[in-house]
Every structure is written in C-alpha cells, then in structure tokens.
Amino acid sequence: MKNFEFFLQQTKEIGRVVAFHHFIAFVEGLPSLKLGEMVVTKDNQYGLTIGMENDRAEILMINAPNLKGGDEIVRSGIPFSIPVGEALLGRVINPLSQPIDGLGPLAGDKEYRSIWKEAPNITKRIKVRRFMETGVLVVDTLIPIGYGQRELVIGDRKTGKTQFLRQVITNQSRKGKICVYTAIGKNRADLKTTEKYLKSWASMENVIIIATFADDPSPLIYLAPYAGVTIAEFFRDLSNDVILVLDDMTTHAKIYREISLLLGRLPGRNAYPGDIFHIHAEIMERTGNIRLINGEEASITALPVAQTLENDLSGYIQTNLMAMTDGHIFFDSRELQKGKFPPINTFLSVSRVGNQTKNQLERELADFVRKQLIEYQQAQKVATFGAELPQKTQEIIQLGEKLELLLNQTPEIFIPRGAQIYLLGKLLFGNWRFITLLELEKELKDFFEKSQENEFQDIEEKFTNLSSLEELKSTIIKEESI
Amino acid sequence: MPFKKPKKNSLENEEKKEIIKVIESEIFTKEDLIVFLEELSLIQNFIFQQNISDRILREKLTPLGFWLAQKLLSYPSEKGNNIINFLKEYCSKRPIAIITLAFSPTSDILKKISDWFLCHTKEKVILDIKVAPEILGGLIIEFKGKYLDLSLQKQIDKIFL
Numbered sequence: 001m002k003n004f005e006f007f008l009q010q011t012k013e014i015g016r017v018v019a020f021h022h023f024i025a026f027v028e029g030l031p032s033l034k035l036g037e038m039v040v041t042k043d044n045q046y047g048l049t050i051g052m053e054n055d056r057a058e059i060l061m062i063n064a065p066n067l068k069g070g071d072e073i074v075r076s077g078i079p080f081s082i083p084v085g086e087a088l089l090g091r092v093i094n095p096l097s098q099p100i101d102g103l104g105p106l107a108g109d110k111e112y113r114s115i116w117k118e119a120p121n122i123t124k125r126i127k128v129r130r131f132m133e134t135g136v137l138v139v140d141t142l143i144p145i146g147y148g149q150r151e152l153v154i155g156d157r158k159t160g161k162t163q164f165l166r167q168v169i170t171n172q173s174r175k176g177k178i179c180v181y182t183a184i185g186k187n188r189a190d191l192k193t194t195e196k197y198l199k200s201w202a203s204m205e206n207v208i209i210i211a212t213f214a215d216d217p218s219p220l221i222y223l224a225p226y227a228g229v230t231i232a233e234f235f236r237d238l239s240n241d242v243i244l245v246l247d248d249m250t251t252h253a254k255i256y257r258e259i260s261l262l263l264g265r266l267p268g269r270n271a272y273p274g275d276i277f278h279i280h281a282e283i284m285e286r287t288g289n290i291r292l293i294n295g296e297e298a299s300i301t302a303l304p305v306a307q308t309l310e311n312d313l314s315g316y317i318q319t320n321l322m323a324m325t326d327g328h329i330f331f332d333s334r335e336l337q338k339g340k341f342p343p344i345n346t347f348l349s350v351s352r353v354g355n356q357t358k359n360q361l362e363r364e365l366a367d368f369v370r371k372q373l374i375e376y377q378q379a380q381k382v383a384t385f386g387a388e389l390p391q392k393t394q395e396i397i398q399l400g401e402k403l404e405l406l407l408n409q410t411p412e413i414f415i416p417r418g419a420q421i422y423l424l425g426k427l428l429f430g431n432w433r434f435i436t437l438l439e440l441e442k443e444l445k446d447f448f449e450k451s452q453e454n455e456f457q458d459i460e461e462k463f464t465n466l467s468s469l470e471e472l473k474s475t476i477i478k479e480e481s482i
Numbered sequence: 483m484p485f486k487k488p489k490k491n492s493l494e495n496e497e498k499k500e501i502i503k504v505i506e507s508e509i510f511t512k513e514d515l516i517v518f519l520e521e522l523s524l525i526q527n528f529i530f531q532q533n534i535s536d537r538i539l540r541e542k543l544t545p546l547g548f549w550l551a552q553k554l555l556s557y558p559s560e561k562g563n564n565i566i567n568f569l570k571e572y573c574s575k576r577p578i579a580i581i582t583l584a585f586s587p588t589s590d591i592l593k594k595i596s597d598w599f600l601c602h603t604k605e606k607v608i609l610d611i612k613v614a615p616e617i618l619g620g621l622i623i624e625f626k627g628k629y630l631d632l633s634l635q636k637q638i639d640k641i642f643l
Contacts, residue, residue: 014629029627074629 004040007074015039017071018056022262023219025059025067030075033057036116038080039073046096047073048080048219051263058263060219062096078114082227084234085110089178092195092209095220095227100211101195113234115226119285126289128326131357132243132301135171135414136164138407141366141424142346143329144354147241148289148299151351152321154306154313155331160342161305163411164331165245166194168303170202171414172243178235179243182210182228185221185251201412221255229286232300239296244287248305249280253317270316277320280304284324313348327351341408346373361467365424369403376400402432402440413448418460422479423447425463425472431480494561498568501550505569508546510592512578512610519573521547522566525554529562577605582612582622584634599625 008014015029025047039047039059051058061067083097087108092101099106128146145151153161169179183191191211198207210228212221225246232244253276260273268274287300306321311333322328327350335343355363379396383389406423409415426432432440450456462479466472509518521543528534528551539551554562579599592609599607619634
C-alpha cells in the first residue's frame with residue numbers, strides 16, 4: 001500500500017488533526033475529501049472518513065492510538081480498500097487482510113477492493129433455486145436454505161448457534177464452496193475453538209476466518225462485516241458459491257452505536273443511531289444469487305447471527321435483521337434445556353425461499369415431519385395429565401420420540417442429503433415401528449459411525465435423485481433386503 | 483421621493499476600515515497576530531480605567547498597540563469596546579497559511595509573501611512560518627487544506643530518485 005508522501009504529492013492536499021479521542025479524529029483541511037475515503041497519517045496508519053461537518057471531517061482511525069492535535073493527514077483519493085486474493089484462503093486475518101495466525105505474510109497476487117460497493121441490481125439477480133446442504137437433518141428438512149439466501153441464525157448466548165455454523169462451514173467447504181467466517185468482537189477463546197474445529201473437520205483450503213476480538217479498537221470491529229462481504233464478493237466474481245457467516249451482528253450494532261454516540265450523532269430508539277437499519281441492510285443486500293457477466297450463476301449465502309436475551313425475538317436489532325433476511329433459524333434455550341441438539345425451535349423458525357429449492361419428495365417428507373412434530377407436541381400435552389392414553393396417541397408419542405431422536409445430531413456428525421432422505425423414509429414407512437428407542441439409538445449410532453468412514457457414497461447415489469414417495473419406498477425395500 | 487434610511491454608524495465603519503488598513507500593513511505572521519490579540523485585551527481593560535498615562539501605554543504595548551490605544555482611549559468607552567470586539571473577531575477569522583522555509587525570513591520577505599497572498603486570494607492572510615533547513619531552498623505552502631511543495635529538495639529528489 002502506498003504511503004503518506006506518495007498521497008501528499010498526488011493529491012496536493014493536507015489536513016491537520018484538531019481533536020482526537022476514542023479512535024475518532026476531527027480533521028481540518030482536505031477540501032476535496034469524500035465520505036468513505038481512505039486517509040493516511042504520517043506514520044502510515046489508515047483512517048476512514050465517516051462524516052463531514054462544515055469545516056471539519058470525522059475520521060475513524062483504524063489503528064492510531066497516538067495521534068495528537070496538529071498531526072498531518074492526507075487523503076488517498078480512493079475509497080477505503082482492502083487487499084483480497086486467493087492467498088487469503090486457509091488463513092486467519094483481520095479486517096485489513098493482515099494475517100494474525102502467525103503463518104507469515106500473504107503470498108500471491110492481491111487486488112485492492114473498496115469495502116463500499118453497491119449491491120447487485122435487479123437485472124443481475126436470479127431466483128434462489130439450488131439447495132444448500134448444511135448436513136444438519138432438522139435444518140435441511142424443515143428450514144431448508146438455498147444458495148444465495150440470507151438466513152438469520154438467532155438465539156440466546158450459548159445455545160449452539162456458532163456450533164451449527166461450524167457444521168455448515170465444514171460441510172460446505174468439503175464440497176469445494178468458499179466459506180468466510182467473520183468473527184465480530186468475539187472472545188479469543190471462542191475463536192480459537194472455532195479455528196481448531198475447522199482445522200480438524202473442514203477443508204481449510206476453502207475457508208477464510210476474519211477475526212476481530214472484543215479488545216480490538218472499535219473501528220476495526222466496525223469494519224469486520226464489510227471486509228467479510230468484500231472478500232466474499234471477490235470469490236463470487238470468480239464464479240464461486242460463497243458462504244458468508246457474520247457472527248454476530250448485534251455486537252456490530254453495539255459498536256456502531258458507540259461510534260455514533262462519540263461522533264455526537266442524535267440517538268434514536270435504544271440509543272442506536274437512526275441509520276442502524278441501513279448499515280446492516282447495505283451489507284445484506286450485497287449478498288444473493290446473481291448472474292455474472294460471463295453468464296454463470298454465483299452466489300453469496302449470508303448467515304448473519306443475532307443474539308437474543310431470554311428468547312426475546314422482538315428486540316430492535318433482532319427484528320431489523322429478521323426484516324432484511326429471507327428467514328431465520330431460532331435456537332431456543334428452552335429446547336436446549338430439554339436436551340435437544342441442535343436446540344432449534346422449528347415452529348418459530350422459517351425459511352422463506354428455501355422450499356423452492358426442494359423437489360416434490362423432499363417437500364412431502366418435510367410435511368410428514370412437520371405433521372408428526374405437531375401431533376407429538378399435542379399428544380405430549382395430553383400425556384402430562386397421566387391418564388391412560390388411547391392406542392393412537394401412544395403410537396404418535398412413540399413415533400414422535402423416534403423422530404426427535406433422529407433429529408438430534410451432535411456436532412461431529414454430518415448427514416448428507418441422500419442419507420437424510422433414507423432415514424426419514426425409513427421412519428415414514430414404519431421400518432422402525434417395532435423397535436425400542438434404545439435399539440433405534442444403537443442403530444443410528446452405527447449408521448453415523450459409517451459417515452466418519454465415508455461409506456455414505458452408496459446411499460447418496462441411490463437416494464439423492466429420487467423424486468417421489470413410491471420410488472423412495474421401493475428403494476428402501478431394496479436397500480433393506482441387501 | 484423614496485425615503486432614504488440614514489446609514490448607522492457610518493463614521494464608526496470608516497474608522498474601523500482605517501484601523502484595519504494599518505493593522506494589515508503591520509501584522510504578517512501568526513506570532514504578530516497573537517501579540518496583537520493580547521494587546522487588544524489589554525487595551526480593552528484600559529478603556530474602563532481612567533487617566534492612563536502615555537508612559538504606561540508605551541511600556542506595556544508595541545508601537546502598533548500604542549497607536550491603537552491612543553486612538554481608542556479617545557473615544558467613549560462603549561464605542562472603543564465595540565471597535566475592539568470587532569477587531570478581535572476580524573483577526574480570529576483571518577485565514578492562516580503555513581509557510582515552510584529553509585531559513586528565517588526577514589520582514590521584507592514576509593511582506594512580499596503577504597502581498598502575494600493578498601494579490602491572489604484578495605484577502606489578508608496570516609503567515610505561520612516554519613523553518614526547515616532540510617528543504618534546502620524554496621518554500622512549501624499549506625493554505626486552506628491545499629499543499630504546494632515548491633522546495634529545492636523536491637526538485638533534487640525528482641532528478642536523482
């Protein structure tokens with residue numbers, strides 16, 4: 001990146017700091033400065049122009065804690081940009097694309113991309129029509145996600161949201177999709193756990209981790225989702241499908257609130273600035289399923305995370321994010337207390353565009369599962385009275401218990417689509433009607449152990465391309481006879 | 483015939499213009515301006531005291547300050563006070579140009595630079611002079627955010643780097 005002297009000679013403009021506090025510099029001079037432009041200090045520290053008043057500009061200094069009054073600043077003439085390239089794959093970086101994993105500098109070609117970019121317009125957008133397999137049975141069946149969808153992952157802290165996202169990244173990276181995990185103001189220990197998990201399970205050559213920690217400067221944390229979506233756009237433009245995880249956007253909202261209040265902007269609801277919706281929406285709108293210039297289809301599937309308090313889905317930021325996404329997956333702490341994993345409340349979760357990625361068979365299976373879960377829930381309420389239950393109710397409860405057992409999935413297990421159809425088909429056609437819960441648990445355990453030995457290919461080939469319940473039934477009968 | 487409003491304080495405006503003309507011919511640098519502003523505060527205090535002798539004024543003020551004090555102390559206190567407040571506002575609004583030279587300039591050079599600014603910007607500019615021998619010659623101008631490097635060092639760097 002070019003330095004202070006270079007930009008000074010090029011732009012022939014100079015500004016001086018009149019005040020500096022909390023990483024915000026107020027600068028006079030620089031008559032041609034634009035919003036979003038990058039500025040450079042004499043120490044070659046970078047700043048971002050975030051606001052302008054009559055005679056001074058508000059600069060967010062990314063990392064210049066020793067700036068003082070009278071210091072010189074020049075404008076670069078370019079919007080704030082970060083280096084992007086294939087060299088980022090497999091690395092842990094900060095939002096300025098500087099590696100922080102101790103594996104040395106980034107090797108290979110890089111280009112500089114502005115973090116401010118307009119979202120693709122309507123002529124470029126295509127319907128979400130390709131199914132994105134998460135490897136988690138309950139999500140793939142009841143809350144399906146497509147490539148290019150924006151699905152919010154929402155729930156209280158420590159309910160397994162990040163664990164679910166790790167599973168998604170692992171599953172998708174193994175399929176060759178590029179995954180960008182953006183940690184926004186996270187705990188160092190939590191991020192280390194994520195890094196360790198992904199290094200053990202995922203194909204790290206397809207994963208980029210953008211890390212900002214809670215003790216990082218606020219401007220750096222503020223930039224994290226912008227850096228994430230910029231890097232995702234780079235790979236999308238190379239005709240890749242990219243999974244972008246933003247963990248989590250409620251922290252980003254708090255950081256932006258802090259910055260806005262320090263800038264003296266008028267606080268709105270809950271002291272958040274008035275443009276908080278716009279800040280998040282402009283990031284979300286840059287994702288989606290589009291047709292590139294070369295005619296190919298490529299996508300950025302966004303999985304933003306929102307934290308709730310006491311399962312309250314009606315919070316300000318939470319409802320904002322729900323409004324700008326195509327559905328949400330709700331991680332309910334009450335389900336976690338019942339021992340479910342993942343603790344997803346399927347009745348309060350929704351995928352608005354996921355169903356259009358499914359075929360007829362998958363829809364029928366989903367309807368079956370949903371119906372059984374509703375009946376099971378109602379039967380459980382009756383069972384709490386302790387009275388003797390009719391035969392039909394007992395069958396519903398038994399089937400419901402087996403279904404819940406099937407939907408329980410630990411973090412090390414990834415169930416491919418074909419295997420999901422196989423398992424649900426067995427449940428639907430009563431193959432497990434006469435076995436106990438313990439026996440089913442053992443059977444499933446043996447079945448999942450095979451996934452680690454990669455013996456699912458057979459089942460994948462037989463079950464992935466089925467299109468009707470009749471075909472499924474006959475294929476299951478054939479499989480069982482083998 | 484249309485009614486003509488009499489000009490208020492037209493005599494006071496003329497006096498202000500006269501004072502400003504003298505100030506502009508005497509004040510060139512930021513240091514001069516700072517000293518002058520301090521003297522204005524001192525004169526403002528004197529206005530409300532009685533019988534200040536010329537000897538005391540000469541001791542405490544520069545020749546420009548002495549001339550101004552004599553003028554203002556001859557006016558009624560309120561008028562003198564108004565003129566001082568006007569001068570303070572006028573001086574604080576003067577744009578400042580940061581000039582970096584390789585040597586400490588004489589008053590002739592300062593006057594030439596000041597006149598150059600007056601000619602090109604049509605307003606009185608206060609010069610903040612910085613001395614940096616490493617530029618070897620020429621000057622570097624910073625004015626209203628614009629930066630112009632006319633130093634000898636830059637020319638030499640262009641040839642050799």
